[in-house]
Amino acid sequence: MNTSRLASRPLSRSYRAFAQPILPRFVRCQSTQSSYENILVEDSQKPGVALIRLNRPKALNALSSALFVELNDALKNCEEDPEVGAIVLTGSDKAFAAGADIKEMASLSFADAYTNNFIASWSYMSSIRTPVIAAVSGHALGGGCELAMMCDILYATKTANFGQPEIKLGTIPGAGGSQRLTKAIGKSKAMELILTGNNYSGEQAERDGLVAKAVEGGNKEVVDLALTTAAKIASYSRVAVTAAKEVVNKSQDLGIREGVEYERRIFHSLFGSQDQKIGMKAFTEKQKPKWSHS
Known part of the structure; x- marks a missing residue:
């Protein structure tokens, strides 16, 4: 900085x-x-x-x-x-x-x-x-x-x-x-x-x-x-890391059924991110992903 x-x-x-x-x-x-x-x-x-x-x-x-x-x-x-x-x-x-x-x-x-x-x-x-x-x-x-x-x-x-x-x-x-x-x-x-x-x-x-x-x-x-x-x-996608922290923390407040449903909604939402496309494309092409954090 x-x-x-x-x-x-x-x-x-x-x-x-x-x-x-x-x-x-x-x-x-x-x-x-x-x-x-x-x-x-x-x-x-x-x-x-x-x-x-x-x-x-x-x-x-x-x-x-x-x-x-x-x-x-x-x-x-x-x-x-x-x-x-x-x-x-x-x-x-x-x-x-x-x-x-x-x-x-x-x-x-x-x-x-x-x-x-x-x-x-x-x-x-x-x-x-x-x-x-x-x-x-x-x-x-x-x-x-x-x-x-x-x-x-x-x-x-x-x-x-x-x-x-x-x-x-x-x-x-x-x-x-x-x-x-x-x-x-x-x-x-x-x-x-x-x-x-x-x-x-x-x-x-x-x-x-x-x-x-x-x-x-x-x-x-x-x-x-x-x-x-x-x-x-x-080193990972900021978007995915933020989402992962959110769902783990939510497990402390919700029952298992509500927690799994909440997790699934956040999982679905990540398909709207650029980093999900970048990460999966890099995996299939055996390349290291270059995250956009978006």
Whole structure:
């Protein structure tokens, strides 16, 4: 991305779109590096892949409203960049995110939290259409665990530390933890973890089905795995990838019969895309498809 064209663009709470740039080999999808204080948008060195890193090292990447303003802005920019086919979200060796910033919320009243719909903006990532892969090492607790579960694919180190310890603070998960964890690992296991506040490792999370794959090593190794998968996803038709993400997500809301019918309708709709023609023609001619993303 030609970032010089964005140098004068201030960070915006409204996440306004920016002009389409000339397409490069690699992408950064940021407004300006200096505008972000709580995240980094790094060069992934993978075609079509954006890499976003949570960056509050002194607070172990504790999640705050200010962080989510920046994260949502970067995600919005990535989604609107036609060169971006997948996003990787990570933290550091010590922490993906060690929880929410308790100092920010400790003094809130019910009226404050309820009327301002506190933390509703934290779920923005779950609504974007570009696939997001979490690469977790270190702590992913409370809101950090919830943020990881909002991603479409979750990779972790075997020693990563997951948990929903909100019960120890006299509260409960508020950013989807009780819902996503239950759907991922079942009611009994989720109930045990949420009611006890116990932590569990990346290795256990893989066994239970929360994590797609747990790897040896630290942040570098899990990010490398996520980038490899993201690059593969980004190499496919954007139209088909968007549709595939949509139907899988819909399976969480619909019964099997309704879900299959919904899937079939989306399948039928892809016959109106250029990429379906390109992909099937390339297959029959034993050629590599050159996607139009239309």
